[in-house]
Amino acid sequence: MARTKTPNPETPEPKPASCEVCRGTGEVSRTVQVGRKRRTVGHQTGLCLNCLGSGEAPE
Known part of the structure; x- marks a missing residue:
């Protein structure tokens, strides 16, 4: 006879709340602009300074 689980x-454990700034990814992106007319050429990602890259909300 088979045993029942x-x-x-x-x-x-409850999941920790995610950071509001980076939405839990640990990275934020900024728009990169170049030239005299400041045209947009792309995005650059960097470390989230609110949670320091952990993705969890600071207390």
């Missing part, structure tokens, strides 16, 4: 008595 018993539920795990441990409850899973």
Whole structure:
């Protein structure tokens, strides 16, 4: 006879809240502009200074 699985008595830990600035990715992007008329040429990503790249909301 097959054994029945018993539920795990441990409850899973709640996920930490994600950072509002980077939405949990740890990176933010800025628009890069060049020239005298400041035309947009692309985006540059960098470390989120609010959560320091962890993606979790600071306390």
